[in-house]
Amino acid sequence: MFASTAALWYARPVPLDGGARSIFEDFARRERAVLLGIARKLCLGGSFDPEDLVQESLERAFRQRARLEGQPDSARRAFTRTAMTNYFLDLCRKRQTERAAADPGPAVEAVPAPDRAEPELWAAVSDEQFLAAVKKLKPEKLQEAYRLHARGMRYREIARQLGAPEGTVGAWLTGARDQLRQLLSEAPS
């Protein structure tokens, strides 16, 4: 029945401005799920609202829509994810500054944002390149751990599945990321 819904409504005589708008909306809908997954982890156990993080980054991307139009999907998502990270770091710094003001003492002093490195690298990484890089991860257990983690498994579950201590899983994942960064920066764009 809902196929018919779709047909009926999608085909309703409504202007669609050549699809540009709906392309961004489709992107935002897809991207939101990924961002929220990451944001929940960044905000875990704290007082920042992951929804706020996601919303803000999508709005930032929306404001830059003209600039991102015509660029590959990889550029758009890289931009949005960087925007979310930057906003998150801004929140952390801001709160640290407020804490320091409220309670002068041995609190950590907020440092200004560092130069944002390598944005071009991420904007150019396609799904295929990324998958090819994952395939090259060595040793095999490390690659296996990385794949399991990407599917949403916690360290503990991966450790159980691969018969390794949790600490080793953490080290594998860190190693996998180092390798991936290396492989992707070498990959021809």
Next chain:
Amino acid sequence: MSAAPPDPHADLDRFADGELPPEEAERFRAHLAGCARCQAALPGRVQLAGLSQDTLAGEETSGAGADLDPRRPEQDAPAAAQPPGAVADLASRRPEGAPAAAPSPGATVLRPARWRARAAAAVGVALAAGLAVVIAGRIGGEPDPSLWLADRPARAVEARLGTPAADLHRPYEVARGAEAAPAPPLPELAKLDSKERWVAIADAYLARGAPETARPYLDRAGGAPDALASRAAMDLMLGQPVEALHHANQALAKKPDLRPATWNLALALRALGLSLAAAQQLDKVAAAGEPGWSAEAKALAEQLRADVQRRKDHWIEVVDACLRAASGEAPFPADLKGVPLPVWRLCFDDALARAGTAEELKRLLPAAEALDKRSGGDGARRAVQRALAQPLQEREAVAREYTSVMTSQRGPGQESLLALADRAKQARQRDIELQALLLAPAKRIPPERLQALATATADPWYLSLAENQAAQALMAAGDRGSAQALIAARVKVCEGIDRPELDCPAAARILLTLYELPRQRAEALATGARAMEQARREGDVDAQLRLFSVMANVTRESDPDLSAAYFSEHTRWTTITP
């Protein structure tokens, strides 16, 4: 796990993976704020997590426990797998309850409490409220709170004012708040005048519901955050929510935790029909813990979210019933109260084109009568009669083809709709031919063919649909001037009195897309506001959603702030928070 690890940088991965216990995660965030190295590493870490999610999350899992992780990233179905269109978005996500913008459980305060909130916790809310006045009075030599009617048990103005002493919370009650308020005492005003405290003077007038008197003082006050917050209050009182949005945003850009500005921003968003965006701003006020304001903000946010949820639920019911009726699974309800008429007419037309025999056509007569009763015409009944008067030998095959085109998984293809129209023409099923042409892309249809079919029905509904198609064809051909002239006349008719027999929502949207030039901003905003109001009144959630989206697009050049607000509302309504 209680001892801190020797190398704090080493925790970055476990933190970003959500593997640190809450208190360690909080500690790491504090570390992160001061660590340039970790800050530089985090963006790459997030990008990798995103790419993994994009490419690997869908792989089959051999292990058993993967689905048990409560903190697992959202596994929303990819957009491509869902039926397109806003209705489908809502319909397919039906009972998941939670309002779209509700913060996830456990997330509470975004910003740390201010001193006043702490005082409130320590000495009690009421005492703290009094304390604030005393302190303010002592430090600033403030006039008596009565200057801003702050001594009264209720306030007459819903908006908040920039002057702290005027911004004491009292419940909002129009009648009691403004009751016989005396004019502001002149000596007090003179004192403020000599100190050039223009915002405080303006607020004395705003508190009395006199925005025009306040205006010259705010003009002199310039662009300080408190002045901008009060200016937003003035805009709201004058019924200018777009201006209020700008002024509140400007205030917040200068002073992000200025609660009166956040509050007024929320009211502006609400006035624009952006309920969920408004609720999010109210959350921020609620979280700040200001006596009175916090509770009012919380209640208001809840009310806004509940209203959206109610509208969505009702809409899903309507669409569900409508589609079941269209596909013949259930009869059309006899009572169409509370149902947007264009929606029912579309479903009715769909059912009509699917009806392959005289029997099936006749079965639609009660539904046609119900529709006509609501719209005050006889178009639906006559549509059935016209269909019945056609030679019906070949109708069944054409109707079956129509059903198959419309129920195709990917939506009806352009080519199949055009082929269907030709086939229906051959079989002399003009109603199906008309229906196929109305659904086909405007630019592919000879306008005179559609016009002739619509004119022959003499039904305002089909004429309005054909006109919408004609306007879009003109747009596609680059003749925006003619398109605008055509559709503006139609929208004017729609805005005059209720015309339930016309597809007014679609006409308004077409007109809005034609107002894309910055100089047409005023027209776009006015048309958008009226269409939004109409959609709300009708309970047409689909029209509302499409308006959010169209307005985001139309105001993109002329008004990026507003555009972002519309866009954000659209995503909030269409995405679901599990």
